[in-house]
Amino acid sequence: MKLDEKTKDKTVKTYKYPKQAPTLVAVDCIIFGYDGDQLKILLVKRAIEPQKDQWSLMGGFIEAAENLYQAAERILLKNTGLKNVYLEQLKAYGTPDRDPIERTISVAYFALIDINKYKEQINDAYHAEWFLINEAPQLIFDHDKMVDKAKNRIRYKAAFHPILFELLPKKFTIPQLQNLYEQVYNAKIDNRNFIRKVNSSGLLIKLAEKDRFNSKRGAFYYKLDEKKYKAKFQSFINFIPNPENLIS
Amino acid sequence: MKLDEKTKDKTVKTYKYPKQAPTLVAVDCIIFGYDGDQLKILLVKRAIEPQKDQWSLMGGFIEAAENLYQAAERILLKNTGLKNVYLEQLKAYGTPDRDPIERTISVAYFALIDINKYKEQINDAYHAEWFLINEAPQLIFDHDKMVDKAKNRIRYKAAFHPILFELLPKKFTIPQLQNLYEQVYNAKIDNRNFIRKVNSSGLLIKLAEKDRFNSKRGAFYYKLDEKKYKAKFQSFINFIPNPENLIS
DNA sequence: CCAAAAGTGTTATCGCTACACCCATGA
DNA sequence: TCATGGGTGTAGCGATAACACTTTTGG
Numbered sequence: 001m002k003l004d005e006k007t008k009d010k011t012v013k014t015y016k017y018p019k020q021a022p023t024l025v026a027v028d029c030i031i032f033g034y035d036g037d038q039l040k041i042l043l044v045k046r047a048i049e050p051q052k053d054q055w056s057l058m059g060g061f062i063e064a065a066e067n068l069y070q071a072a073e074r075i076l077l078k079n080t081g082l083k084n085v086y087l088e089q090l091k092a093y094g095t096p097d098r099d100p101i102e103r104t105i106s107v108a109y110f111a112l113i114d115i116n117k118y119k120e121q122i123n124d125a126y127h128a129e130w131f132l133i134n135e136a137p138q139l140i141f142d143h144d145k146m147v148d149k150a151k152n153r154i155r156y157k158a159a160f161h162p163i164l165f166e167l168l169p170k171k172f173t174i175p176q177l178q179n180l181y182e183q184v185y186n187a188k189i190d191n192r193n194f195i196r197k198v199n200s201s202g203l204l205i206k207l208a209e210k211d212r213f214n215s216k217r218g219a220f221y222y223k224l225d226e227k228k229y230k231a232k233f234q235s236f237i238n239f240i241p242n243p244e245n246l247i248s
Numbered sequence: 249m250k251l252d253e254k255t256k257d258k259t260v261k262t263y264k265y266p267k268q269a270p271t272l273v274a275v276d277c278i279i280f281g282y283d284g285d286q287l288k289i290l291l292v293k294r295a296i297e298p299q300k301d302q303w304s305l306m307g308g309f310i311e312a313a314e315n316l317y318q319a320a321e322r323i324l325l326k327n328t329g330l331k332n333v334y335l336e337q338l339k340a341y342g343t344p345d346r347d348p349i350e351r352t353i354s355v356a357y358f359a360l361i362d363i364n365k366y367k368e369q370i371n372d373a374y375h376a377e378w379f380l381i382n383e384a385p386q387l388i389f390d391h392d393k394m395v396d397k398a399k400n401r402i403r404y405k406a407a408f409h410p411i412l413f414e415l416l417p418k419k420f421t422i423p424q425l426q427n428l429y430e431q432v433y434n435a436k437i438d439n440r441n442f443i444r445k446v447n448s449s450g451l452l453i454k455l456a457e458k459d460r461f462n463s464k465r466g467a468f469y470y471k472l473d474e475k476k477y478k479a480k481f482q483s484f485i486n487f488i489p490n491p492e493n494l495i496s
Numbered sequence: 497c498c499a500a501a502a503g504t505g506t507t508a509t510c511g512c513t514a515c516a517c518c519c520a521t522g523a
Numbered sequence: 524t525c526a527t528g529g530g531t532g533t534a535g536c537g538a539t540a541a542c543a544c545t546t547t548t549g550g
Contacts, residue, residue: 017350021312023273024265025342025353064269064351068342092340092355094273094316102265103312105273105353107340175529193513195530200511215528216521238512423502441540443503463501465547486538 024104027071028059028143030090030150031080033115033130034167036176039183040115040130041147044079046140047127050100055137057146058128059106072109080128086112086166090150098142106142110150112166133183158184160238162203165224173211173219174198181239197239203228272352275319276307276391278338278398279328281363281378282415284424287431288363288378289395292327294388295375298348303385305394306376307354320357328376334360334414338398346390354390358398360414381431403432408486410451413472421459421467422446429487445487451476 031042043055058079062071068089076082090108098104115130131137133151138144158164164180178194198204205225210218279290291303306327310319316337324330338356346352363378379385381399386392406412412428426442446452453473458466 017272017309017352020272020309023271023310024268025271025273061265061268062271062342062353065344067344068340068353071342089339091337092316094310094319094355096313096315104265105310105316105355107342107353173529190514191528192515192530192532197512212521216523217519217527217529218521219529421502438540438542439501440503440505440542445539460548463547464549465500465502467502 021103024099024102025062026059026099026104026106027062027068027075028057028106028108028146029072029076029087030057030108030110030147031076031082031113032110032133032150032154032167033113034180034183035115035130036169036172037179039133039167039180041133041136042080042128042130043136043139044128051140054140056140057108057143068107069109072107072111076111080118082111082113082118086163090146090153093142093146095142106146108146108150110153112154112163114167114169116169155184158239161233161235162201162229162239165203165229171207171209171221171223173214173221174204175214175219176211194239201232201239203232269351272347272350273310274307274347274352274354275310275316275323276305276354276356276394277320277324277335278305278356278358278395279324279330279361280358280381280398280402280415281361282428282431283363283378284417284420285427287381287415287428289381289384290328290376290378291384291387292376299388302388304388305356305391316355317357320355320359324359328366330359330361330366334411338394338401341390341394343390354394356394356398358401360402360411362415362417364417406432406487409481409483410449410477410487413451413477419455419457419469419471421462421469422452423462423467424459442487449480449487451480 033040033042042058044058046052046054046056058075060071060075060078062068063074066074069087072087072089073083076085076087087109090110092105092107094105096103098106136147139147154163158181164177164184167180168177174195175191177198178189178191181194182189203225204222207221207223209221211221212218281288281290290306292306294300294302294304306323308319308323308326310316311322314322317335320335320337321331324333324335335357338358340353340355342353344351346354384395387395402411406429412425412432415428416425422443423439425446426437426439429442430437451473452470455469455471457469459469460466
């Protein structure tokens with residue numbers, strides 16, 4: 001934050017900071033998706049050396065005219081065609097040799113999307129692939145660390161905020177929602193209590209239609225009450241039992 | 249994350265990424281302190297143009313051999329003499345023109361310290377000054393945004409994790425602790441319920457001595473049970489009533 | 497002996513968990 | 524008709540908030 005003391009003229013543009021270690025700034029995206037059945041993560045295969053053919057998060061360098069969030073949006077759009085998805089900054093990573101080529105600071109973002117909404121799009125046009133959250137391959141650099149951190153973050157955040165709805169399609173059943181929670185927390189949840197909790201949250205609107213694929217009796221579809229969802233997004237809503245043991 | 253395709257030799261060190269917009273990476277620190285009575289923030293006056301004499305967070309550019317956390321530690325040490333304090337990454341800021349001189353990404357960290365422990369140190373040797381949290385001056389660049397975010401973050405985190413103990417001296421009274429919570433949340437808390445909550449947390453060890461400065465009857469001093477503190481740091485401990493309306 | 501802060505006791509309420517039980521339907 | 528998953532009812536427990544009340548001591 002200190003200026004070169006020799007540059008004292010009044011034209012702001014002519015100030016320069018004294019030489020600093022050259023650093024690149026990148027953005028990497030951890031993209032979580034749910035297909036109504038399984039929780040997945042979207043990865044790309046590196047096409048170039050070094051680490052060619054290794055799996056990696058989607059990333060790119062920031063450009064001159066954009067902020068970090070916009071960079072994440074651009075990278076997401078360019079690599080997957082995704083737009084207007086839930087996107088949140090996770091953490092900045094800056095270990096000196098995390099990228100062996102050049103010193104690069106990476107700001108990690110995570111995204112939550114409904115896989116079905118973008119299915120063909122991603123698989124056809126881009127070199128990306130969905131992996132089961134627990135069967136993802138090893139990633140380059142410190143990307144595995146980022147993914148772990150992102151998993152913890154969504155566990156932590158989803159314990160009190162309804163972010164997991166971002167992973168669901170417009171209409172969904174409560175058993176689907178429960179299944180999603182169970183996968184995120186890798187835990188079995190009592191369905192009877194879960195149903196009541198979700199209903200009493202007031203966030204959902206029951207539809208007339210039933211899903212008959214997953215059970216004989218069928219489960220009613222629900223949709224989000226967008227207004228209440230937005231209003232309650234910041235408030236604490238606890239859908240999972242015993243949230244005492246979550247990591248940061 | 250893409251490599252220059254022209255550089256294909258096997259020596260990793262010789263790979264280079266194609267030209268990127270030159271970017272500097274800085275670390276800025278939001279330092280919260282408590283003197284047993286009031287919650288404060290530590291600021292420095294910029295000694296150089298531009299924005300000379302304006303108040304600012306402590307910051308500096310990262311150096312070649314250190315990671316972001318180490319940079320924050322170094323900046324803290326260099327500017328205040330502080331060492332071994334609670335330090336946590338807040339967020340990375342990267343709006344293109346946030347620093348008018350050169351494009352600079354700043355990774356903000358926040359620190360929590362006991363003011364009295366370092367009192368002379370900071371005031372004598374360094375050009376830093378403590379401000380009441382609600383009476384701090386306007387800061388340069390986007391530092392006000394960082395401070396707001398940091399305030400929200402400690403409110404959020406302290407609602408469930410005992411981080412505020414980091415602001416207290418080795419021995420402290422429960423009324424002091426309550427006062428601290430009241431300042432962080434800008435709210436009045438029922439002292440009778442607060443005392444019981446804190447005691448039942450099992451985190452504190454009651455000392456024989458009493459503080460007689462702040463009341464006639466005097467309040468017992470307590471100290472942290474370090475072992476239980478560490479063990480319970482990640483678990484949810486709610487000392488404040490109605491934590492429903494906290495921001496992110 | 498009074499004010500003021502520290503601290504204890506008591507109660508009603510609420511949300512949670514556990515679990516018995518009913519419902520709807522396809523095979 | 525039975526197995527299966529969807530869903531309701533209910534009872535007990537534990538944490539919380541509200542607040543009446545007691546303790547201690549300096550002025």
